[in-house]
Amino acid sequence: MISISPLLDTIENREATFKWINSEDVRRGILRNEKTTWPEHENWFRRLRDDRKNIHFQILDDDCAFIGCISLKNIDWENGSGELMIYIGDAENRGKHFGYRAIKLFIEHTCFLYFNMRKIYVTVSAENIIARHLYKRCGFIEEGVFKDAFFQDGKYIDVIKMVRISDE
Numbered sequence: 001m002i003s004i005s006p007l008l009d010t011i012e013n014r015e016a017t018f019k020w021i022n023s024e025d026v027r028r029g030i031l032r033n034e035k036t037t038w039p040e041h042e043n044w045f046r047r048l049r050d051d052r053k054n055i056h057f058q059i060l061d062d063d064c065a066f067i068g069c070i071s072l073k074n075i076d077w078e079n080g081s082g083e084l085m086i087y088i089g090d091a092e093n094r095g096k097h098f099g100y101r102a103i104k105l106f107i108e109h110t111c112f113l114y115f116n117m118r119k120i121y122v123t124v125s126a127e128n129i130i131a132r133h134l135y136k137r138c139g140f141i142e143e144g145v146f147k148d149a150f151f152q153d154g155k156y157i158d159v160i161k162m163v164r165i166s167d168e
């Protein structure tokens with residue numbers, strides 16, 4: 001069984017996440033063009049604990065190995081909404097339904113039951129077919145398309161907002 005728990009500030013976690021968030025496929029998936037420097041990354045880790053608007057969790061596989069991260073960002077506690085972001089760090093761990101299981105667990109347990117959220121949304125590239133398919137399987141529906149919203153690989157791409165509401 002996979003599990004998720006708050007992202008711990010250890011040197012191993014700093015190094016693994018540094019490698020992953022700078023890899024091309026993760027950056028493409030999470031819509032980030034710029035690479036992160038090590039000092040920026042260390043600063044990000046230092047601020048983790050005090051950040052109430054962005055909360056990050058580590059995804060552990062059946063053998064408790066750290067395989068990726070799932071986050072709730074831009075949290076609006078008053079209105080019960082937040083933006084989900086996920087990546088499975090290494091390509092060999094993708095396509096094994098870790099993403100599906102992590103999202104289901106995170107949304108239904110952490111976001112809806114524990115945080116009492118009402119609405120979880122994702123912003124995903126129209127070209128990220130795997131993520132769109134995955135979010136749909138996890139009960140997200142498309143709420144809108146933002147035309148030419150992000151510049152990637154030398155062209156503008158559409159970005160889709162997908163949402164899941166707690167009791168729908």
Ligand SMILES: CC(C)(COP(=O)(O)OP(=O)(O)OC[C@H]1O[C@@H](n2cnc3c(N)ncnc32)[C@H](O)[C@@H]1OP(=O)(O)O)[C@@H](O)C(=O)NCCC(=O)NCCS
Pocket residue numbers: 025026028029030085086087088089093094095096097098099100101122123124125128129130131133134137
């Ligand atoms: C998106 C991501 C988190 C998915 O995690 P994962 O563990 O690989 O996903 P899963 O194995 O749970 O599910 C993948 C689904 O996509 C399907 N899929 C795989 N390749 C596909 C393709 N080329 N076209 C269509 N569907 C595809 C799989 O069959 C599976 O669907 P199924 O459950 O109906 O069989 C992972 O690919 C990733 O980290 N990508 C880079 C970062 C990223 O894009 N994050 C999302 C930001 S919005």
